Amino acid sequence: MIKKIYIGLGVFFFQFILVDFLSIKMIRPDFLVIYIFYFSLINGRYKGIILAFFIGLLSDFTGVGSYFGLTSLTLSITAYLIGFLNGKYERLLPYVFHSIWFSILILHFFIISYVQFQTLFESSFFDFSLKFIFTFGYTMMFFFVVQFFFPVKEASHAEIS
Amino acid sequence: MRNLYLFFLKYKDHFIFLFFFFSSIFLLLQNDNLNIYIIRGKFSDKFSIISSPMAWMRSMSRLELETKFLREKNIQLSLKMESMLNQNEEYKSLLKLLKLKEDSDLELIAANVVNSGSSSNLSSITLDIGKDYGVKVDQPVLVPEGIIGKIIVVGKNSSIVQIINDASFRLSVRILPSGNAGILRYFKDDICEIRELQKNAQISIGDNVVTSGFSQIYPKNLPVGEVIEVLDERGSFQKVAKIRIKSKISSLSHAFIIVSDLDKID
Numbered sequence: 001m002i003k004k005i006y007i008g009l010g011v012f013f014f015q016f017i018l019v020d021f022l023s024i025k026m027i028r029p030d031f032l033v034i035y036i037f038y039f040s041l042i043n044g045r046y047k048g049i050i051l052a053f054f055i056g057l058l059s060d061f062t063g064v065g066s067y068f069g070l071t072s073l074t075l076s077i078t079a080y081l082i083g084f085l086n087g088k089y090e091r092l093l094p095y096v097f098h099s100i101w102f103s104i105l106i107l108h109f110f111i112i113s114y115v116q117f118q119t120l121f122e123s124s125f126f127d128f129s130l131k132f133i134f135t136f137g138y139t140m141m142f143f144f145v146v147q148f149f150f151p152v153k154e155a156s157h158a159e160i161s
Numbered sequence: 162m163r164n165l166y167l168f169f170l171k172y173k174d175h176f177i178f179l180f181f182f183f184s185s186i187f188l189l190l191q192n193d194n195l196n197i198y199i200i201r202g203k204f205s206d207k208f209s210i211i212s213s214p215m216a217w218m219r220s221m222s223r224l225e226l227e228t229k230f231l232r233e234k235n236i237q238l239s240l241k242m243e244s245m246l247n248q249n250e251e252y253k254s255l256l257k258l259l260k261l262k263e264d265s266d267l268e269l270i271a272a273n274v275v276n277s278g279s280s281s282n283l284s285s286i287t288l289d290i291g292k293d294y295g296v297k298v299d300q301p302v303l304v305p306e307g308i309i310g311k312i313i314v315v316g317k318n319s320s321i322v323q324i325i326n327d328a329s330f331r332l333s334v335r336i337l338p339s340g341n342a343g344i345l346r347y348f349k350d351d352i353c354e355i356r357e358l359q360k361n362a363q364i365s366i367g368d369n370v371v372t373s374g375f376s377q378i379y380p381k382n383l384p385v386g387e388v389i390e391v392l393d394e395r396g397s398f399q400k401v402a403k404i405r406i407k408s409k410i411s412s413l414s415h416a417f418i419i420v421s422d423l424d425k426i427d
Contacts, residue, residue, distance in 0.1 A: 012279070013211070015279045016208070016211070016212065016276065016279045017211070017212060017215050017276075018215075019279055020215075020219070020276070020277055023283070023411060025350060025411065026282065026283040026326065026350070026410070026411045027282065028279075028280075028282070028283070030280075032279070044174070045174035045178070046173060046174045046177060049174065049177050049178050049181055050177065050181075052181075053181040053184070053185070056185070057188075059278075059279045059280060060188075060280075061200075061201060061204035061205070061208065062204075062205075062208050062276065062278050062279045062287075063205065063208075063276060063277065063278035063279075063285040063286065063287045063321050064278055064280055064284055064285050065284035065285040065310075065313065065321075065322075065323035065324060065327030065328075065329070065330065066192055066284070066313075066323060066327055066328065066329040066330075067189060067192065067284075067328070067329075068188055068189070068191075068192050068197065068201065069184075069185045069186070069187075069188030069189040069191075069192075070185075070189060070280075071280055072181070072184075072185045072188065073182065073185035073186065073189065076178065076181045076182060076185060077182070080174070080178040080182075083174065112280070112282065113282070115328060116282045116284065116328050117282075117328065117349065118328050119328065119346055119347060119348055119354070120348060120349050123348070123354075127349055131349060135282060
């Protein structure tokens with residue numbers, strides 16, 4: 001468990017220090033959500049929520065203009081929802097399983113994008129959608145790269161096997 | 162009692178989620194709390210130490226490019242200075258004639274940008290100077306191209322800036338030459354919109370946008386951006402202008418904090 005927390009801190013510092021180099025038009029990838037996703041999928045809701053909250057809080061401490069607490073909120077929600085999928089891969093139809101985790105990640109990025117671009121949401125839903133898709137898509141790009149090394153399918157029933 | 166304990170134990174994941182969910186909501190609602198600012202300030206100090214070497218490396222990698230840019234700028238400025246010196250003489254004589262008080266200069270402190278947070282959308286930057294240099298909350302932050310934000314959290318050796326593209330950032334601005342004032346807020350990318358503009362305001366594309374001076378934070382006439390679009394909806398009582406901010410917020414490495422007292426400036 002301690003090892004996993006250290007990995008979590010490692011991911012956090014990776015995000016904190018190097019994310020600027022990966023920034024495109026002020027949109028940056030969110031490695032924290034990828035880590036929390038896998039952590040909750042493997043270790044379940046309880047541990048996932050605790051880690052998500054504290055890592056989110058650390059992320060907020062590194063600097064947010066306003067909405068301090070937003071990252072801890074969204075990561076906690078993600079960890080809680082992803083936790084439901086812990087060990088469920090074999091009990092659900094694959095497409096249902098994949099649709100659920102995909103939807104949870106969409107929800108995570110929707111909350112963040114909605115709060116950050118609320119003006120855009122009000123005035124131009126199309127522009128907001130584009131912004132949301134880019135924010136979501138950029139992280140998902142990295143997420144799919146991680147898939148090659150550690151597929152969601154394996155992560156889900158890691159505890160069973 | 163035992164049953165209650167077992168109930169909590171059985172549903173501990175839901176209870177822990179509710180606890181952290183409401184804790185996060187509480188934190189979100191306490192954004193303006195002084196204690197939160199103090200804690201954030203202390204954390205900002207610690208994190209700025211960690212990110213300083215990376216900021217230094219980034220600054221070094223841009224050095225060559227910056228030197229080239231500065232050389233070009235130097236020549237341009239030398240040429241401009243000649244004409245400005247003449248204009249200054251003329252200005253002084255006119256000022257004497259009108260017996261107007263000369264505007265006091267802004268007192269600026271230079272700072273390095275050490276990090277820009279770790280959230281997926283950029284909304285703040287951290288500067289490497291804090292209370293020790295006289296930085297206070299609500300002091301304006303700018304770059305040569307114009308205003309980029311204001312200080313919201315001050316630590317001993319670092320401070321967090323709420324930048325112009327934060328969702329809750331507002332700035333009172335004036336559009337020149339017409340002089341119409343409005344409230345600026347972030348829209349997307351490097352575009353902001355100005356609301357609360359009078360319906361009959363004469364605004365053209367390319368007009369300059371400067372700070373209005375109505376605010377308690379920003380001195381007047383600091384550059385902000387340039388009008389790129391004017392929206393005049395039939396049913397609305399106001400006009401909306403979209404502007405492009407001149408500063409390149411996504412690649413900031415240095416910024417200036419205005420530490421002068423606003424009353425003294427005016």
